[in-house]
Structures are given as structure tokens and as C-alpha cells.
Amino acid sequence: MTMHVLCFKWGTKYSPEYVNRLFAMVKRNLSLPFAFHCFTDDSHGIRSDIECHPLPELDCPVPVNVPGMWRKTAIWRKDLAGIDGRALFVDLDSVIVDAIDPLFEWGADDDVILARNWLKPLSKLGQTTLFRFKVGAHAYLLEQFQKDSQGIAEQYRFEQHYVTQNVRGGVKFWPKEWVRHYRAHCLPGYLGRYFRPATIPRGARVIAFPGEPNPADALVGQWTNGQPVTAGEHLSNWLKPEQRIRPSLRGHLACFQKPCPFVAEHWRE
Numbered sequence: 001m002t003m004h005v006l007c008f009k010w011g012t013k014y015s016p017e018y019v020n021r022l023f024a025m026v027k028r029n030l031s032l033p034f035a036f037h038c039f040t041d042d043s044h045g046i047r048s049d050i051e052c053h054p055l056p057e058l059d060c061p062v063p064v065n066v067p068g069m070w071r072k073t074a075i076w077r078k079d080l081a082g083i084d085g086r087a088l089f090v091d092l093d094s095v096i097v098d099a100i101d102p103l104f105e106w107g108a109d110d111d112v113i114l115a116r117n118w119l120k121p122l123s124k125l126g127q128t129t130l131f132r133f134k135v136g137a138h139a140y141l142l143e144q145f146q147k148d149s150q151g152i153a154e155q156y157r158f159e160q161h162y163v164t165q166n167v168r169g170g171v172k173f174w175p176k177e178w179v180r181h182y183r184a185h186c187l188p189g190y191l192g193r194y195f196r197p198a199t200i201p202r203g204a205r206v207i208a209f210p211g212e213p214n215p216a217d218a219l220v221g222q223w224t225n226g227q228p229v230t231a232g233e234h235l236s237n238w239l240k241p242e243q244r245i246r247p248s249l250r251g252h253l254a255c256f257q258k259p260c261p262f263v264a265e266h267w268r269e
Contacts, residue, residue, distance in 0.1 A: 102178070180208070198258075
């Protein structure tokens, strides 16, 4: 049986290299037969052994003036590019650091399995950074959304909150050590990151990079919209408001990292 790995790429935030590197990481870390699918509005530069498809249609207005990636809700379509069976959706800004076969073997066939919200673990909410589902089995999520896309977006704010609270029978969560948050679980504390680079937590299989920084930043040791600087330069900029990454002193202090060895090792073709 073929397993399916899916990603979305639209707009210009991520280059085709993100798709190609994600494919290469899957290929190195998945021993099961698989097909890799990229749903995109621009397939230029994506390697030929990746199956590219047009972005699936929402068939309703895209919500406006709300946070969250509501365009991703189209993945729940009953007819998703002819794909059948278990599918693993992976955000492009993810780094796979160990075998992901267990992500296809965990749980029952119809389960929707997500990472638990890392920063609010008691909220019982999930993250759609990386989740598994059976294609077409939960089409009601899109059908319900189509009836009032703007209202649902305003109610739930983020599409992952909508998914978590509306899957019939409830969602399931990966074992917490499998999918980890780069800032929360890999980077040392605010002072420690001036002396040590980020490391892979024990038992991690996938490292997620929600928000910022992203893997390209971690690779060279910079913060988003910043430049690679030494620890001394970053601390010196703390005293220059116009040079700070964040306006507050604490915010600027937090926005430092050394080049990350595990990103250099794993985030490559």
C-alpha cells in the first residue's frame, strides 16, 4: 500500500527548495512505499519526481481579516487529486530528523492525528503543522466550512482550532516527543543560546518551525529579517533601539541563535 505525503506551497514565502528538501528528508526517513504530492500555484523549480497538483479549491470565499492558514481547509475535500488512503500533511518549514514510518503506523485508519499545541498543552488543541488523516473520510469539515467560511474563521481564529474541535469522534495526538517546537524545545534559554546551538530533543522525529525563525534562519544563525551576527554584536545592538530585532530589551535578547548543526545535517536535498 502506498503512503502519501502532502504539502502546500502558495505565494512567495517559500522557495521551491523548501519543497525539494522536504521531499529529500521524507525519502531518507521513510522506508514504506510513498508518493509525495505538492499542491501549488507555481511548480517552477520543483524536482520532477514530486507530483505537483493545482491548489485544491475551497469552493467558498477565503476568509479575510483573520489569522490562520484557512486555505489549508481545502485538504479535506472528498476528491483530492485522486489520492486514496492515509496521508501525512507536513508544513514546508519542518525538519525531519528521524524515521517517520511510525507516523503512518500509529492509530487507526480513520483517525485524524495531530501534534498537541506545544505552548498551551492543557488547551486540548492541536497543531496542523504535521497531521495524518484518511483522504476523503472527513469531507464534512470542508462542507461545513463552505456554509459560512467567514463566520467559522472569526469564531475559531485558526484553522487548526476548527479542525481540533470539529473532527467527529475527536482527534488524537502524536506521542509528545515525536513532534517538537524549535523555539520551545530545541533552543537553549535566552542566555544559553549565546553559548550553545539548538539541539534535537530526545525521541524527536520532526522539528516544527511555527512563526519564526525558519530553517533557513537556523541554518546560518540569524533571526527572521535579521543578519547573522556574533553574540557580542547582538548584545551590543541591545543598547541601540534602531538595531534591535524586537523593540523591547527582553524581546531582542531572545532573538539570537547560533548556526544550528542539526538543520545543516538534515535540511538538505
